[in-house]
Amino acid sequence: MKFSKATNYALHTMLTLIAASPAKPVGVQQLAEVQGVSPTYLSKILTKLVKAGMIESVSGANGGYRLSRKKDDISFLDIIHAIEGTASLFECDFNHGAECLIQAVMVQAEEKMEQHLKQTKLSDLADKVSVSLG
Amino acid sequence: MKFSKATNYALHTMLTLIAASPAKPVGVQQLAEVQGVSPTYLSKILTKLVKAGMIESVSGANGGYRLSRKKDDISFLDIIHAIEGTASLFECDFNHGAECLIQAVMVQAEEKMEQHLKQTKLSDLADKVSVSLG
DNA sequence: GCGTGATTACTCGGATACAAGATGTCCGAGTTTGAGCGG
DNA sequence: CCGCTCAAACTCGGACATCTTGTATCCGAGTAATCACGC
Numbered sequence: 001m002k003f004s005k006a007t008n009y010a011l012h013t014m015l016t017l018i019a020a021s022p023a024k025p026v027g028v029q030q031l032a033e034v035q036g037v038s039p040t041y042l043s044k045i046l047t048k049l050v051k052a053g054m055i056e057s058v059s060g061a062n063g064g065y066r067l068s069r070k071k072d073d074i075s076f077l078d079i080i081h082a083i084e085g086t087a088s089l090f091e092c093d094f095n096h097g098a099e100c101l102i103q104a105v106m107v108q109a110e111e112k113m114e115q116h117l118k119q120t121k122l123s124d125l126a127d128k129v130s131v132s133l134g
Numbered sequence: 135m136k137f138s139k140a141t142n143y144a145l146h147t148m149l150t151l152i153a154a155s156p157a158k159p160v161g162v163q164q165l166a167e168v169q170g171v172s173p174t175y176l177s178k179i180l181t182k183l184v185k186a187g188m189i190e191s192v193s194g195a196n197g198g199y200r201l202s203r204k205k206d207d208i209s210f211l212d213i214i215h216a217i218e219g220t221a222s223l224f225e226c227d228f229n230h231g232a233e234c235l236i237q238a239v240m241v242q243a244e245e246k247m248e249q250h251l252k253q254t255k256l257s258d259l260a261d262k263v264s265v266s267l268g
Numbered sequence: 269g270c271g272t273g274a275t276t277a278c279t280c281g282g283a284t285a286c287a288a289g290a291t292g293t294c295c296g297a298g299t300t301t302g303a304g305c306g307g
Numbered sequence: 308c309c310g311c312t313c314a315a316a317c318t319c320g321g322a323c324a325t326c327t328t329g330t331a332t333c334c335g336a337g338t339a340a341t342c343a344c345g346c
Contacts (some may be wrong), residue, residue: 001218060339113247194300195316
């Protein structure tokens with residue numbers, strides 16, 4: 001029960017992409033070097049973000065990744081769901097009656113967390129990222 | 135990023151222990167049979183709950199497990215922490231400046247969830263469990 | 269100068285390798301109850 | 308009837324085995340920009 005490292009990479013990458021100019025795409029090598037990950041692995045993570053529709057890739061020389069959406073539309077939850085999936089964190093598989101009361105409580109708690117992640121946009125931190133990442 | 139099955143087992147077991155009489159301990163075999171788990175594995179899970187101080191084990195014949203605390207003192211969060219650990223769900227390991235802004239947001243969200251799990255007691259469901267588990 | 273082809277700098281996707289954690293299983297050891305047996 | 312012993316019913320803990328998932332690497336393929344070369 002922990003968030004994966006991939007989620008951490010995704011969040012940080014999105015933050016730098018938001019801070020960067022949307023005109024010029026940023027190469028994976030550059031993004032990977034900052035975080036100390038291999039470019040191919042980061043590329044795999046970013047593919048999920050592309051499929052989620054929040055960034056787009058530019059092939060060829062001088063290629064890379066850039067935002068494909070307005071930066072204010074991207075919440076923490078969007079990124080987390082793109083990487084971790086949208087399935088519920090808790091699932092009671094054995095069947096007792098129609099619904100599991102325990103699961104109901106767990107889902108409620110999960111929604112509390114998601115609500116906070118949904119209303120927090122990455123652009124809220126964008127102006128500070130240059131400082132903290134530098 | 136999912137809750138483990140062990141947490142599910144622990145929660146359901148605690149629910150039946152709360153519903154049962156605290157005088158007579160319930161054997162692992164009986165608890166395991168209801169949930170379809172092997173007794174030895176469930177025993178391993180329950181050991182964590184014992185160390186957390188919320189139940190106690192009774193050795194020997196007619197032994198088993200029973201509550202060692204008032205049932206109103208046991209929250210969802212207590213059990214989850216006993217099984218999953220108390221570490222933060224999100225940890226940004228690479229160092230940029232003093233603190234990671236992303237992690238700060240994630241921890242806030244996590245606290246929202248924990249707050250809900252903390253204020254929800256298992257005894258709230260105890261009277262309904264006999265129905266849903268039967 | 270201009271088009272054409274080759275080279276270079278990229279991303280993309282699948283296949284693969286590796287490690288860690290979750291999920292169980294097995295077995296020996298300790299502990300208590302209770303039955304059986306002898307005095 | 309009492310006390311002792313022994314077997315049975317339990318939990319406890321560690322040592323395995325297995326399976327899934329996360330993490331990461333490697334390589335070939337495709338793509339676009341740039342450079343080189345010849346006309």
